[in-house]
Structures are given as structure tokens and as C-alpha cells.
Amino acid sequence: MEQTLAILKPDCVRRGLIGEVIRRIEAAGFRIRAMKMVHLTKKEAEGFYAVHRGRPFFEELTTFMSSGPCVPMVLEKENAVADFRALIGATDPAEAAEGTIRREFAESKGQNIVHGSDSVENARIEIHFFFPSIELVDRR
Numbered sequence: 001m002e003q004t005l006a007i008l009k010p011d012c013v014r015r016g017l018i019g020e021v022i023r024r025i026e027a028a029g030f031r032i033r034a035m036k037m038v039h040l041t042k043k044e045a046e047g048f049y050a051v052h053r054g055r056p057f058f059e060e061l062t063t064f065m066s067s068g069p070c071v072p073m074v075l076e077k078e079n080a081v082a083d084f085r086a087l088i089g090a091t092d093p094a095e096a097a098e099g100t101i102r103r104e105f106a107e108s109k110g111q112n113i114v115h116g117s118d119s120v121e122n123a124r125i126e127i128h129f130f131f132p133s134i135e136l137v138d139r140r
């Protein structure tokens with residue numbers, strides 16, 4: 001069974017959308033394996049998004065991600081990584097498909113409600129970042 005790392009970003013928490021977004025995630029067949037609320041420091045946000053260091057939006061992104069609490073969670077499902085990316089939609093809500101979480105709730109490319117790992121390999125790295133002691137094994 002595949003796992004992916006999702007984050008309900010600070011805008012999701014601030015706008016009171018945690019419940020609504022989790023409802024959609026569960027309705028789409030994902031099982032929540034781990035979840036917590038954390039307020040990242042700027043340094044931690046820079047560590048999580050290290051691959052984007054040097055990109056023009058890096059400063060805005062890491063300032064936003066450390067601006068308030070967020071909710072990282074480990075989601076499990078067949079084909080979890082790709083299916084979760086499909087459920088959340090394109091990075092820019094204006095380009096996200098009808099019915100996706102970002103299309104429905106996100107206000108901008110920067111504040112886009114939710115994060116989802118973009119590959120199985122990155123999912124492993126990102127899960128370890130937030131849940132270093134979680135067992136990454138098949139537990140059906």
C-alpha cells in the first residue's frame with residue numbers, strides 16, 4: 001500500500017477548513033496513518049522546501065509556511081502519491097481542475113491550502129521529516 005505526505009497549510013488552518021479538507025481526503029478513499037499540528041520555524045520550513053532554495057518564491061513560501069500552525073499527515077491508499085496530486089489539483093488554483101481541493105478553496109499560487117508529495121521517493125523523505133519514527137511498511 002502506497003503512502004504520501006500531505007500538509008494542510010497555514011491558510012487552511014487559519015480559514016477553518018481543516019475539517020472540510022479532511023472530509024474530502026477521506027471521502028476519496030485515503031486512510032490517515034499519522035497526523036499532527038505543528039508550527040514550523042522559518043529554518044524548518046527552509047529545510048522542508050530545500051529543493052526550492054534559489055527559486056524566486058522561496059522566501060515567500062518559507063515565510064508563509066512558518067506563519068502559523070499546519071497539519072502534516074501520512075495518507076495511505078493504492079497509488080496514493082498520484083491520486084492525492086489529482087485530488088488537490090494544479091499548484092495555481094486558477095489552473096486547477098473543477099472539483100479539486102485547490103480549485104475549490106485556494107486563493108493563490110502561494111497560499112494554496114494543501115501540499116502533496118510529488119513522487120514516491122519524495123514521499124518517503126517528507127514523511128521522515130515530520131514523522132521520523134513512523135514505520136514505513138505495509139500494514140494491511
Ligand SMILES: Nc1ncnc2c1ncn2[C@@H]1O[C@H](COP(=O)(O)OP(=O)(O)OP(=O)(O)O)[C@@H](O)[C@H]1O
Pocket residue numbers: 057060061090091109110111112114115116117118
Ligand atoms: N510562483 C509562485 N509564487 C508563490 N508561491 C509559489 C509559486 N510557485 C510555487 N509556489 C509555492 O511553492 C510550493 C511548491 O511549489 P511546487 O512547484 O513544488 O508546487 P506543488 O508541487 O504543486 O506544491 P506542493 O509541493 O506544495 O504540493 C507550491 O505549493 C506553492 O505554495
